[in-house]
Amino acid sequence: MREIERRLFKKFSVPIQCEERNGALFLYGKVKSWDQVVKIGKFATKFGFRGVVNKIECEDAEPSTPKAPTFRDMNLHGRKVDVLIIGAGVIGCAIARELTKWKLDILVVDKEADVAMHQSSHNAGMMHPPIAPHPKSKKACYNRKGLDMIETLSRELDFPFQRNGMAMLFPSEWFTLLLPFVKMREVQNDVKDTQFLSASKFLKIEPNVKKNFSWAYVIWEAGVVDPFQMTLAFAENAVQNGAKFSFNTFVEDFVVKDDRIEAVVTNRGTIFPRIVVNAAGVWADHIAALANDEFFTIHPRKGEMAIIDKKKSNLSRLTLSKVSLKQLGSVTKGGGLIPTVHGNLLLGPTAVEVPDREDYSTTQEGLDELFNKHAGLVEGLSKKDVINYFAGTRAATYEEDFIVESSQKIQNLIHAAGIQSPGLTSAPAIAVDVAAMCIEKLQKEIKIAPNEKFCPVRKKDPDFKKLSLEEKQRIIEKNPNYGVVICRCETVTKGEVLQALHGNVPATTLDGIKWRTRSGMGRCQGGFCTPFLVELMREVGIDPLTMTKKGPGSELFVAKTRLGGDEHV
Structure with missing residues (x-):
C-alpha cells in the first residue's frame, strides 16, 4: 500500500x-x-x-446520499419472495420480465413513484452499435447481444424502435489513418452492416449536413427507441406474467448473517428474499455497501440534452456525430444529433463529472456546448427551435465497465451495476444472464419449474394519432373518450390518458401520464393540457392534495380554497 x-x-x-x-x-x-x-x-x-x-x-461538495420517501407503512412487512430486485429502471424491469419465464415470486422495489425515473428515461434513447466499447469488455459483449435482441423485443412488447443508422463524420483526409483501427474494432466487437462513404456520396443520403467533413463511417444497424416506453414494456409484461412492483419503497438496511442476506429493511416493512438483485443504478454502490459487499464506486457523469421541435425533423434521418482528436481518448462517445422515434431531433448529451447523483439541473453553458458542438452538423438549426432541455446522470464506475456478477462475498446477492451507456441497448442481454444466475442459485434451495403460462407478448392500444380516419371513427364509436383531445400539441386523447391511469403499471403522477402518453411533450410543454390531466386524475380517485409531478416532494397543490361557497383546489 x-x-x-x-x-x-x-x-x-x-x-x-x-x-x-x-x-x-x-x-x-x-x-x-x-x-x-x-x-x-x-x-x-x-x-x-x-x-x-x-x-x-x-471540500467543495457534500457527500451524495439517496433521498428517502417521507412516509412509512407496513404494506410489505413479513413478505417472503424468491427474488427481490432493487431498482425499477430498464435493467431491473428487464430482469423481472426474464425471471417470469419461471414459476417464481418476484418483487421489484424502487424508491421512486414509477419505473425509469432516473437514467433509464434521462437519456437519448440510442440503440448503440458495439463500435465504442473496449474489446473483451462486458460492455462490448452485452452491447452486441442486446442489439441483436431489440428488434424482436420491440415486436413482442410493442415499444417503438427504428433502425435509422448512425454516421460518424471525419473532418479531414488525415483521419483516414484511423481506418485500419476502425476495421480492427469492427472485427473484434462484431460490428455489422457498415459502410465508408466519401462526403459527396454521403450528402446524397443526408443533403442537410454541412459540407465541412471529408468522409463518413456509417453503421446501419444502429437505432433509436423511446427509453421510457421500452422500460415500461418490460415492466408491464413482467406484471402480466406474475411479477409485483412496489414504488416509493426505500431500502434502508440489510440483515446479513453468515454472509447471506436474511432480510431487507424498507420504509414499508421488512422483506425476506431468497435472492437479492442489485439493479439500483446510480445508487448500486450504496446498496452493495449496505449488504456488506462494497467493492466499487459510482461516480455520476451528467449529460445535458436539448429537444428540437418536430418542424425540424427533416434535417437528419441518421444519428450524426463528428469525430475529434479529443474524443478519441475519451471514455464518452461525444454525443451528437439524434432523431427520436417520435419525430423530434435531440442534441447531446454532454458529459460532465458531478458529485450529485441526481443532479438534473441544466445550464446555459451546457446548452451553448450542445449548439456549438452538434447543431452545426446540419444547416438550419437555432436555439429558438429548442422546445425543452433536460439532463441525466450515468452510473459510471472508475473501471468504466459493467458489473454483472454474483457477489463474491454474499451468497444470495447478484450485482447488475455500473450500467452506463450502452446500458439501454445491453439491458435485454444483461437480463438473460442475471436471470440465469438467479435460477442457478435458487435451484440449490428449491425446485423450480418453467412458467408454462408465460406470454412474451405485451400489446398496448395503437397510437391514436397515427390511425386512419376510418380506424379512429371505429374506436370513437366504441369508446367516445377517444374523440376528446386532451393534448393538442401531440394529439393525445382522453381515452389514452385513462388507459395510462389504469394500466398494468399505472401512472400515478403527472409525469407518469406524460411519459406514457406524451401529453405535455409538445411545443407548449403542458401549458394547455395540464388542467385537463389534473381533472382526469381526480376522476380516477386521486385526491388533488396528494397529486404530484413525479412523486412525494413534488406536490402540485398545497391547500384548498373556497370560492363562491364551493371548495376548489
Missing part, C-alpha cells in the same frame, strides 16, 4: 491513504475539487485491483 500511496502523492501532490478490502482498493483523503476526486479514482484503476472504492472527501 505504501508504494501505491507514494505514486498517488507523486501524481497528485495530496496525501491519499489506501487499504485493500474485499479485493478492492479503498482510497481515503481530502482534496479541494470534485475533479481531483474523479481523477485520483480513475488513476487508481491502474493498480490492478478488482475495483476502486473512492472515499476521498471533497
Whole structure:
C-alpha cells in the first residue's frame, strides 16, 4: 500500500491513504475539487485491483446520499419472495420480465413513484452499435447481444424502435489513418452492416449536413427507441406474467448473517428474499455497501440534452456525430444529433463529472456546448427551435465497465451495476444472464419449474394519432373518450390518458401520464393540457392534495380554497 500511496502523492501532490478490502482498493483523503476526486479514482484503476472504492472527501461538495420517501407503512412487512430486485429502471424491469419465464415470486422495489425515473428515461434513447466499447469488455459483449435482441423485443412488447443508422463524420483526409483501427474494432466487437462513404456520396443520403467533413463511417444497424416506453414494456409484461412492483419503497438496511442476506429493511416493512438483485443504478454502490459487499464506486457523469421541435425533423434521418482528436481518448462517445422515434431531433448529451447523483439541473453553458458542438452538423438549426432541455446522470464506475456478477462475498446477492451507456441497448442481454444466475442459485434451495403460462407478448392500444380516419371513427364509436383531445400539441386523447391511469403499471403522477402518453411533450410543454390531466386524475380517485409531478416532494397543490361557497383546489 505504501508504494501505491507514494505514486498517488507523486501524481497528485495530496496525501491519499489506501487499504485493500474485499479485493478492492479503498482510497481515503481530502482534496479541494470534485475533479481531483474523479481523477485520483480513475488513476487508481491502474493498480490492478478488482475495483476502486473512492472515499476521498471533497471540500467543495457534500457527500451524495439517496433521498428517502417521507412516509412509512407496513404494506410489505413479513413478505417472503424468491427474488427481490432493487431498482425499477430498464435493467431491473428487464430482469423481472426474464425471471417470469419461471414459476417464481418476484418483487421489484424502487424508491421512486414509477419505473425509469432516473437514467433509464434521462437519456437519448440510442440503440448503440458495439463500435465504442473496449474489446473483451462486458460492455462490448452485452452491447452486441442486446442489439441483436431489440428488434424482436420491440415486436413482442410493442415499444417503438427504428433502425435509422448512425454516421460518424471525419473532418479531414488525415483521419483516414484511423481506418485500419476502425476495421480492427469492427472485427473484434462484431460490428455489422457498415459502410465508408466519401462526403459527396454521403450528402446524397443526408443533403442537410454541412459540407465541412471529408468522409463518413456509417453503421446501419444502429437505432433509436423511446427509453421510457421500452422500460415500461418490460415492466408491464413482467406484471402480466406474475411479477409485483412496489414504488416509493426505500431500502434502508440489510440483515446479513453468515454472509447471506436474511432480510431487507424498507420504509414499508421488512422483506425476506431468497435472492437479492442489485439493479439500483446510480445508487448500486450504496446498496452493495449496505449488504456488506462494497467493492466499487459510482461516480455520476451528467449529460445535458436539448429537444428540437418536430418542424425540424427533416434535417437528419441518421444519428450524426463528428469525430475529434479529443474524443478519441475519451471514455464518452461525444454525443451528437439524434432523431427520436417520435419525430423530434435531440442534441447531446454532454458529459460532465458531478458529485450529485441526481443532479438534473441544466445550464446555459451546457446548452451553448450542445449548439456549438452538434447543431452545426446540419444547416438550419437555432436555439429558438429548442422546445425543452433536460439532463441525466450515468452510473459510471472508475473501471468504466459493467458489473454483472454474483457477489463474491454474499451468497444470495447478484450485482447488475455500473450500467452506463450502452446500458439501454445491453439491458435485454444483461437480463438473460442475471436471470440465469438467479435460477442457478435458487435451484440449490428449491425446485423450480418453467412458467408454462408465460406470454412474451405485451400489446398496448395503437397510437391514436397515427390511425386512419376510418380506424379512429371505429374506436370513437366504441369508446367516445377517444374523440376528446386532451393534448393538442401531440394529439393525445382522453381515452389514452385513462388507459395510462389504469394500466398494468399505472401512472400515478403527472409525469407518469406524460411519459406514457406524451401529453405535455409538445411545443407548449403542458401549458394547455395540464388542467385537463389534473381533472382526469381526480376522476380516477386521486385526491388533488396528494397529486404530484413525479412523486412525494413534488406536490402540485398545497391547500384548498373556497370560492363562491364551493371548495376548489
